[in-house]
Amino acid sequence: MSRTATPRDLVPEAHNVLGTMLRPFSVGHHILLNRIGSPFCGDSDGDVVATADALALAVFVCSSPYSQTEEAILRGEWQSEFARWMKALKPRWYQRTRFSNETESEKFSKYLVDGYRRAPVMRHMSSAGIEFSAPWECLMLARLMSGGFSEREALEKYLPAAWYHYHTHGEIAKAESITDVSKWRKTFWTESDAEKYARS
Secondary structure, eight states, X not given: OOSSOOGGGGSOOOOEETTEEOOOOBHHHHHHHHHTTOTTXXXXXSOOOOOHHHHHHHHHHHTSOHHHXXXXXXXXXXXXXXXXXXXXXXXXXXXXXXXXXXXXHHHHHHHHHHHTOXXXXXXXXXXXXXXXXXXXXXXXXHHHHHXXXXXXXXXXXXXXXHHHHHHHHHHHHHHHHOSOGGGOOOXXXXXXXXXXXXXX
């Protein structure tokens, strides 16, 4: 993630782990990792050390769109699909091992560090004293859907880009409701803000 707000952050990088192309990391992937109790859930620092089985399960989750995984779960086919995928990962008859767990874990950690990046925003002290009780995942989905995204689009949106949309919708709503312009506080930390900070 850039240190200042830029639309370049909305474009995901390509990630391949265990010979599998991963989908752009989304809030849907995060929710699924949380649901299965994956040690990788919330690993924004990339410092989780997990077993080969835990890595394989997390990679399988992140290799498909959320909606596809949800449908497979509801049809009762997800476990069999995972078993078929795992079978394809087995070493060939001439190989002792096909993948290095250490190497593949490092690659997956980079994927998560990229996926959990947050948009560079200002940190303002709030005088309202309001503390939301809804999980951030629910707030994210509600904000994106109120901004016009379908539930599926919100669940499968590249998470760093989703944070940009989340804060942008919030800034627009704030601008539409403000009555005293002198109290305006912008949301994103921009390049001009960084330049002013460097000069101060």
